[in-house]
Amino acid sequence: MTEAPLGRRLCELTRNVESGGYRIFSVLDADGPEPAPGQFCMLATERGWGGEDGRPYLARAFSVAGAEGQGGGVRLDFLVHGVGPGTDRLASLEQGERLWVTGPLGIGFSGPRELAPDAAGAILVGGGIGVAPLAIWRRALLAAGTPTRVLLGYRDRERSGGLDLFDCSEIRLASEDGHAGHRGYVTDLLAVLLEGDDASSAAVYACGPPAMLEAVRALCLEREVACELAMEAPMGCGFGACFGCAVPLAAGGYMRLCVEGPVVRADRVETALVAGSGH
Ligand SMILES: Cc1cc2nc3c(=O)[nH]c(=O)nc-3n(C[C@H](O)[C@H](O)[C@H](O)COP(=O)(O)OP(=O)(O)OC[C@H]3O[C@@H](n4cnc5c(N)ncnc54)[C@H](O)[C@@H]3O)c2cc1C
Ligand code: FES
16 A cells, blocks of 8 residues: 655646536646555645635545656546535636645555455446546556446436546446436446346445445445445544544444545445545
C-alpha cells in the first residue's frame, strides 16, 4: 500500500470540467507518490477555506479516481459532488488555483485472487459519486489482464457523472428514473450476474451510497461471493487521530475506516449503513 508522505502538499489544479452533474478535477502533485486504487486523499482549497464562520474547517475526503505519472509529478483525478460548503468550494476551483492535498491515505482494493483463489474475474458495482474509485481500479485490472465487468447505477440524470473516467463502452447502466439503461437499481443487474456460474468465479468490488453497499453486501454474503466495499464515514482527520470514522465490526468492536479501510471485506463489517455517510 502506498504510504503518504508526512504533511500536506500545495498542488495546482490543472482541470475542472463538468460531468453529468458532478465535476472531474485534476491536480498536479509534484511530490506525492502514485496512489493505489481505492486509496483517498484529504483535500482543502488554499483560499476560502475556514471563512468567517469557520466553515469549511476540516479537509474533506475524496477517492482517487485516476492517477498518472507525468512530467512534473503525478496527475491525480477526483470526481466531486457539491453537497455542502467543502465540496462546493472545491468544485468551484478554477484552473491554476491551488489546494492542499494530504495522502494517499487508507487501504485500497485487493486483487481478485487475494479475495478468492478461484476468482477468474472482477465485477465492479458503482453507485452515484461512488463510481470514482472504481474508475482507477478498472484501469489497474485491465492492465493486469483481469476480465472485468462494470455495472454503474444512478438516481437520475442530474446526478449521473463520471462515465468519462472509465474510458470504455462496455458498461451496464441502471438508473432509478430510467434515463439510461435498466430502470431500477444497479443491484438488480448484479443479482442477474450472480446467477449461475458467475457467483463462484468472480470477486465483487462496490462503492456507492450506504443502502446500495448494504444490498451488495447482503447479495454477496448470501451467495458466498468474495466482495470488497469501498465505504464512507464522516472523516475529521483521515489518518487515525480523531476516531470520527469508527465503524462496527461483525466480530464485535470497531475499526477506524481511514486507516483500516476505506476498502474492507464485506464480511468484516457489521453493516454498510454508516451513520452520517452518503448523500
Ligand atoms: C473515503 C471517502 C471517500 C470519498 N470520496 C468522495 C468522492 O470521490 N467524491 C465526493 O464528492 N465525495 C466523496 N466523499 C464524501 C465527501 O468527503 C463528503 O461529501 C464531504 O466531506 C462533505 O463535505 P461538505 O463540506 O461539502 O458538506 P457537509 O456540510 O459536511 O455535509 C453536507 C451533506 O453531506 C453529508 N456528508 C457529510 N460528510 C459526509 C461524508 N463523509 N460522506 C458522505 N456524505 C457526507 C451530510 O450528511 C450532509 O447531508 C468521500 C468520503 C469518504 C469518507
Ligand atoms: S478520520 Fe480521524 S480517525 Fe479516521
